[in-house]
Amino acid sequence: MAKVEIDVLFKKIQKDDKKEVIEFHVLGDETPHNSELIGMAGSIVIIGIGDVKLSAECKSVQRDSKKVVLKFEAKGDSEEKTIKLYPKAGFNVKLSLEQSQMSIEEFEEEHEGIEYKVDGDGSVSVPTDQLTIEDVNETENDDDLLD
Template identity: 80%
Template sequence: MANVQLDVLFKKIQKDDKKEVLEFHILGDDVQYKSELINMAGSIVIIEIGDVKLSAEFKSIQRDSKKVVLKFEAKGDSEEKTIKLYPKAGFNVKLSLEQSQMSIEEFEEEHDGIEYNVDGDGSVSVPSGQMSMDEVDETGNEDDLLD
């Protein structure tokens, strides 16, 4: 597995309601590890900046005449880790990248779901023991749903 260390400009970190994007710029013409970076693009990587280590999807690599732009989308349990990165944005940092052994499909969050059956008339029945919407209305306390 490739392990790459680069001196980069941590251009920005941007968060919206669904994702957190990290953008790095490699300045200059001579880019080390070109083939390794191209091979990592589109996969899950482990990013390390200083004492912060997190998993991210390597979204894209773009090159123009002045710089190479690397974009990553933070994945998994990275929220508290990415908060530690905000003070580093806008500065030159040492970026370590290591290809993860997990694929993107394995990394996507899954849940068990709720078992149910759809009857011929379109109504849904759930196994006994599961709370129904009628029972939710009766309790009137949303905190009961969190248990």
């Protein structure tokens, strides 16, 4: 399991309603641990900055003539941990990266699906005890009567 420690510029941390993106810039011509960084792209890593450690998906490693840009998306129960990172944004920090043993699929939210079968003619059949949209509409109308 690769473990990398590098000095970076903590460029930004940006949160929207669906994700939290963390971006670092490795400045200079020579990038230490180049092959390890490229190998982490697309996988889950443990990011460490000071005493804060959190899980994130390594979204991309982009290289140009002046810098290497590392982009991560925070995953899992990291909200309170990422809040601790905000004061460090905009400063040079020591970043430690370690590949996680968890896969991306283990971080994805699972939901219970609807069981069904597709018949030979392309029609779909569902179990008889499953709710239909008509049942839901009747229940909503009943709730309206109670108000």
